Amino acid sequence: MIEWLKKVSLFDNLNDEQLEHVLRISQKKTFPAGTVLFHEKEMGLTFYVILSGSIKLFTRSANGDEKVLSLANTGESFGELSLLDGRPRSASAQTLEKSTVLELASEQFMNLLQAHFDITRGILTELCRRLRATNEHVNDLTFLDGRTRVLKNLIALANRNGRREGNLISIPMALNYDELAQMAGVNKTVLSEVTRELESRGVLHFELGEYRLNLDKLRS
Secondary structure, eight states, rough: HHHHHHHHHGTOOOHHHHHHHHHHHSSSEEOTTEEEETTTTSSSOEEEEEEEEEEEEEEOOOTOOEEEEEEEEETTOOOOHHHHHHBBBBBBEEESSSSEEEEEHHHHHHHHHHHHHHHHHHHHHHHHHHHHHHHHHHHHHHOOOHHHHHHHHHHHEEEEEHHTTTTTTEOOOOHHHHEEEEETOOOHHHHHHHHHHHHHTTTTEEEEEEEEHHHHHOOO
């Protein structure tokens, strides 16, 4: 289990004894795909660290339309915001595949932040990253056309989750077509048109559970 924790960037500066302490105060749980871990507007009681799998964070409008905000993968964490400010959850979280997480209750989470400044700094860094990403997304929705937003979103997913082999980047893809469109801020028709164009040019190739980007074709 300690080897799993060493893959979590939040715990980069902790030694084995400190990692053992994290394990003692947390619970490891495994959930099947499609499990909702918490709902938007619920009070937050738990902080999550992903040991394996992927989680989508999303909101719903009053008429039930879903908007995927972000995708959290192995080694990442989420759920800290409502623990820090005491307000309800700002989004819902659902597993996209079989996922194993560490759960820390609010009290244990706050004690960990007080005891380890490196973890506190890591949380602050992650919150800043998300704020910058939100600002950039708002800017994209305002100033970029749909095609550019789709391209930018595919490249962002490749940068965060991709595995490079020469000029090809393979990206595991647990999101469905609807969710990809939501992340890019376009409708499915636009997403379909753009992906068909990219496939015809050899830039993009979809396979079961992943897609591949050809960097040479993309640059040209």
